[in-house]
Amino acid sequence: MIEDFENIPVRNDLQTIGFYNLENLFDTQDNPKNMGDNDFLPISTKKWTPKRYQNKLRKLGFAISNIGKKETGKHPAIVGLAEVENAKVVEDLIASKHLEDLNYSYVHYNSPDERGIDTALIYDADAFEMLHSETFNVHLVDEDGEPDYTRDILLVSGLLDKEKIYVIVNHWSSRREGAEETEFKRFAAADKVISIIDYLKNDDLDAKIVVIGDFNDDPSSNSIRRLVNSCDLFNPMEVLHTYNRGTTNHNFKWNLFDQIIFSTNFFEATPDTLSFDKAEIFDTDFLKLFKGKYKGKPFRTYVGPKYKGGYSDHFPVYAIFRK
Template sequence: MKRLISTLAVLLLLSGALFAQKGGSRNYIVGFYNLENLFDIYNDPAKNDEEFLPDGKNRWTQEKYNKKVHNMAQVIAAMAKDNGRFHTILGVSEIENRLVLEDLVADPQIAAANYQIIHYDGPDRRGVDVALLYNPTQFTYLDSESIPFTFEGSKVDITLSKEEQDYFRTRDILMVHGLIAGEHFAFYVMHLPSRIGGKGFDLRSRGAEICYNHAMEMMKKYPGIKIAAMGDMNDDPFDDSMAVWLHGRENLDEVGEEDFFNPFLSMIKAGYGSLCYQNQWCIYDQILVNSTLAKAPQGGLKITPLVKNTYYGRIFKKPFMIQQKGQYKDQPFRTFSNGSFIGGYSDHFPTYILISK
């Protein structure tokens, strides 16, 4: 009965949001969420998923998987409730395959959004991919591309040997192209190489360089196109990958034609965080927008302030998403802690921006 009431509430929410859009005010939510190891329970010989099997290290049973999917949908539904509408675009990372996304979007808490899935199986050795969910009532899909992580032509000073470069595998970068209210948009979804062992700064810079170069080509191909680059960057907004190689700028008046505006740069300076890494709050979960989306003329879609007319980005967290006690008190309530299943959500908080006319 509770599930039925919850589903009806979400349906009413969606219908209200659509009505509001038809009334003239055009608001679109674009977000990103690291789902923290959303694996199914089945063995895929092509992927390193042994820990996430019923007899694996994590004892990943159907019951635990169902709980995980329910929790991820709960967060997405909570964001929709706060915003009065579902996301138009939601990039995600740390998902094993399309199957887990199909289960997620079918969850009764968010099924009314009718999210469509863009996903490619990638080469990451750990077996996790990025993907994009879109609301077909608000976004018209045109085409997409899985952009491989290569080293050819890079201007980044790469520390890996040629042999190491040939062996290296990580997530591809996803690009999705389509229309919102008749305007061309390109969305990039990334999960840049990790910081394990204090390494990877050059690899993250290379990933940002790949994204930036592709975005510049899209701007040449589609003059006036609006671009948002999102993901788990494994770097903060002030790190080289974001500030130098992706040309992320803190203030709108600093954004040139070939720059990106990073709304989370001012937020990290103010003490906000989307995850806690080595007991320090960081914002690895970022969404940057190109100059066309940052400074569109009146009547065009552009990024709009979300918080007290000051911040253009939001880090979404509710009490149920936060660890309430113990060693990790006040940090994200994650799925596992010290190797034990604790039934939480993710070690990252989702982030999003608002686009409107």
């Protein structure tokens, strides 16, 4: 069942910032420099055809257009993205059926990631004026002392409803080789974000900062606690993570890896400035499997090599700010 997000009055005093891991948004073209896209070609075992690609774009666009709409009556002002192959897929996404009439623009840089996936940010140019963007590398080495390439951290600054904010988009290293075995990688990413925030505050002591991403750690994890405690941040996702709710599910266990964290000055009720209103997981029914033993879990595009035709293996998250 698709929830009705239409006919909700538009709230001009509210803006939504979201984050969505898009689960391997690859185009169908072979990039000889990127071995990571070999599974996502028409001739691969996954049979990643143009038709399937367009179907995924349309579905993701529909999901993105409705993030925060229940509260605001409109599409989100800013959405951070993870697992995009290149600028082209971001362009194709914002040109897809449900986003093409909205004034979205984007920021994307190629990362050195071994899987060939990057972070990006899309924004409604009517609500957000982009001023500056840059990326920061997370330096990791493997057991042999060789460089271990991962996603860069993306920093975008701009004016949201004419107020300057900084958005830091993350996709930290996965737990594929084990949570404890890979924890040092996420500590390295946390320390990099801490250094970025220190750099911002050196220039702007009252900087309003929003840290978003797929952290591959929960709100209670050591890496997230280190980040929050070191930088005077607030994590509204802590109270949303329960045994039966999260953003991604592995072996019937919910994790809340996707989070939106922000500086505590968003609690200051100064007139004509942005203040925090609420945060949520966008786990509406159309993003879930509706039957079978995995009922209620994210409706994925693939499970292994099997095409399911869904959205993503993650639910989006969002925070609403009031002015």
